[in-house]
Amino acid sequence: MDLLSGIIKAFSFPEVVSQDGGEVDGLVIAVHLLMLVLFVGWLIYYCVALWKFRATNNPKADYKGVKSKTITNSIEGAVIASELVLVVVAIYFWNFYVNEPSDFSEASVVRVTAEQFAWSARYPGADGKLGAQSKTLVSAANPFGIDKSKPYWEDDVEVLKSDIVVPMIKNEDGTHKSVTIDLTSTDVIHCFKVLPLRVCQDVIPGMRIPIHFRPTKVGRYQITCAQLCGDGHARMKGAVKVVDEVAWEEWYKAEVEKKKPAAEKSTATTANDDKA
Numbered sequence: 001m002d003l004l005s006g007i008i009k010a011f012s013f014p015e016v017v018s019q020d021g022g023e024v025d026g027l028v029i030a031v032h033l034l035m036l037v038l039f040v041g042w043l044i045y046y047c048v049a050l051w052k053f054r055a056t057n058n059p060k061a062d063y064k065g066v067k068s069k070t071i072t073n074s075i076e077g078a079v080i081a082s083e084l085v086l087v088v089v090a091i092y093f094w095n096f097y098v099n100e101p102s103d104f105s106e107a108s109v110v111r112v113t114a115e116q117f118a119w120s121a122r123y124p125g126a127d128g129k130l131g132a133q134s135k136t137l138v139s140a141a142n143p144f145g146i147d148k149s150k151p152y153w154e155d156d157v158e159v160l161k162s163d164i165v166v167p168m169i170k171n172e173d174g175t176h177k178s179v180t181i182d183l184t185s186t187d188v189i190h191c192f193k194v195l196p197l198r199v200c201q202d203v204i205p206g207m208r209i210p211i212h213f214r215p216t217k218v219g220r221y222q223i224t225c226a227q228l229c230g231d232g233h234a235r236m237k238g239a240v241k242v243v244d245e246v247a248w249e250e251w252y253k254a255e256v257e258k259k260k261p262a263a264e265k266s267t268a269t270t271a272n273d274d275k276a
Ligand SMILES: [Cu+2]
Pocket: 190, 191, 225, 226, 227, 228, 229, 230, 233, 236
């Protein structure tokens, strides 16, 4: 019984912690079913051909082959139909993943930058906007390649080579708020894969690629780099930490506080002391 449950578990989907994860599982099942239909179809065709053209029935080779167009047309039809199904399903899911979610806001964007061999994140500060970023400006002192000649960058919150914290916020209608992650890389191609969130997106230098998901469960989920990105690829681990709304507010407030200039912080502390 243990063996059976172990086998079932090995062939089951991992836990889903994103609202739309079920759709991804549906896509995986649909593609596998389509492949199964094609596999069985071709297997039947192969067996029929073996039987029909067996040596005992056809002692002499017929070099002209089959003249009827039925077989050729059926094969071409099957190829076109299966390609069409794959293209339609792919376009549907591509739209689903790249289009902005209905509740998109600039303030909920997290800009994640990959490098050999770590993940870092940048969040909009109190102004709700992220500063401009350019690959040409990336250096040890400016790992995100921030363009300091443009506005909005000063109050941005940075998390270097640590957990990427995102909030799990439940809407009144029972749905969950979306999180948008803009992915980029400072060196080579990496891949941001978080299985429980059902996201897997290549991270390409010079490009900013958005992905969306709606976390439904608090927890710490491993980011696996799914592109061989160098000799340290195997140790390129990161984590997406999904926290509830209260923990998110606390964390974000503390990070914003860290960004404030020392003078501003001491004024705030004195004001609080006065109140006490
Ligand atoms: Cu990697």
